[in-house]
Amino acid sequence: MLKKKGSMIVSLAVLLVLSACGTNGQPSATQGAQATPQTTPNQETSATISGKLTFYTSQPEDDVTKLVAAFNKKYPDVKVENFRSGTEEVTAKIQAENQAGKVQADVLLLADAVTFEGLKKQNLLNSYKSPELSKIPKDFVDPDGMYAGTKVMATVLAINTQKVKTPPTSWKALTSSESKDTAIMPSPIYSGAAAYNVGVLTRTDGFGWDFFKGLKANNISVVKGNGAVLNAVAAGEKSYSMVVDYLVAREKAKGSSVDLIYPSEGVPVITEPIGIMKNTANEKAAKAFVDFVLSEDGQKLASGIGYTPIREGIPAPKGLKSISEFKVISSDISKLTEARDADKKQFTQIFGQ
Template identity: 25%
Template sequence: MFRLGAIALGLVTTLAFGSQARSEPLNILCGVDEAWCVTMKRAFERHSGLTVSMQRKSTGEILDQIRLEKNNPSVDVWWGGTGDTHLQAASENLLEAYTSKHETDVLPWAQNFFDMSGGRAAGIYAGALGFAYNSELLKKANLAAPNCWKDLISEAYRGKIQSGNPNSSGTAFTTLATLIQLFGEDEAFTYMKALDRNIADYTKAGSAPVKAAARGETLIGISFMHDAVTQKEAGAPLVIVAPCEGTGYEIGAVSIVLGTKNRDLARRFVDFALSPEGQATGAQADQNQVPSNSKASLPPGAPDISLIKMVDYDFATFGSPEERSRLLARFDTEIHPPTQ
């Protein structure tokens, strides 16, 4: 009798703990705008009936955390943020391969990205880099409107520009890589030295510069154009510029962290992120990236990438750990040394 009672008690205990384990939330680090993080969290919870813990961080911070926790990850999914950092994580064996059922529906640029990652990261959106200026501040200062990258180094804009810091911001690393592909590395660093004299602040998040321009706190913000569109649609007096020399672009991605304890749930989230329903959350959160699923609707304010002069962005080179580390070290040494 005692033995049967002990077995029954053990069974109840096992079931209780098993239930508790299954109720642990799916842990996601989010690399897009906070509004989209919140919208996506709620949409997936409604869709799946699961509890999700989602935290917004800059792309560089997410990569650092996943590296730090590689032997015991607390994160299950990395959703959003520039693709070159996802590719770097893939090359460091920090991500788990997974082919979603929606992968056959994605556009060619997303298919190429998935193949480049070895199946460890899936492209979920694309967006072109550019800058935006506050037209009211420009008029008040009686300044000429900038149309090109090289216009931004004019003395007229001294202290009137914000850009992200490429150590934390995927947007800013895309800027660095874009300038190198446009001008060559040495000329790009010469350009960034001149631009540095005009930059009032290097922000942690890549969307912060255009948000500051929208609020009238700075004249010009360098960022992805879709982030500027979001601010303009909210009523900000922004003029959005695709630089005359050409520009780079990002492919935002979603990845499953290697060693996740919630593999099945993580895969369900990736499937949702690649589905038309999941990709529609961008427009619902007033975001204007171009979705990767060919069956998803394009947000009304999304910039027409086909009309923008684009570089043939080299994701393989700039997504490699060695190249990224080398360029960030050069940036810290020659352009903006980190504060002690």
């Protein structure tokens, strides 16, 4: 998905959130044949695509509902079942199912490329080069066709504007005396976005593990997911936070006393990739789902929900910046993949989770 280089700015090596656990039914699947890479448009019509499609995701429940409803308008004969939770918990479920002999998911839509790189190394993904990839920047597409980014989500500073009168401009605000006991962040043990942030920031000059030790010394609260973080700031329970941008923009649009800041040092970015499981039981429906998410209609839906689209030619929604408008902090994706478990262990040792 990304060019393997550790540039700190502009390279767009990036890679989604979220909050609260939920399950819609118990998915099941049987093994099918592995798809071969495909670059020509899918010639199947909606009338020929049917059956059950099992979808694992870390998207918020309301967003999942909207996505499935839009997909079903085009493919009414596909019954979509979904399981949603934080990316790290979804990944744990996949690993448990794989050990039991049968991964039940057909399609995955999870936080970041590091997650998909791990699954790719385990040979759990199916190569599919959707025709829609021609409109997706190559930096966000796995060259082997195992996954592709679906949106752009930056982790930013968020504040309660009733509590914080002077908006901060630096990540150092979270380790300053002004934010002592009043800051909050998501846990990398639950959130894929948070795990990605830990991996990137600890490998970035000016941050490292000392930054996280500073957060601990400042008594930052660590909760499960980004949704819980945003809720605490919106309610005035906390004043400062590290959280994904789109959640803050949504809440601000509702009139809540919150605002988001893209810090001057830059921001880590994830792209919530989508991919098909190797042993999908419904390959036609899985490919149709990927095509829809990456299509112009799918990307306009994402923008309407409040995400910055990844597809060229579709602007960011009100309240968010396009990726060309802010500085990106990135790191070598292969190193992040190799170090994720060790990073989470180190985080746990510091924060005692």
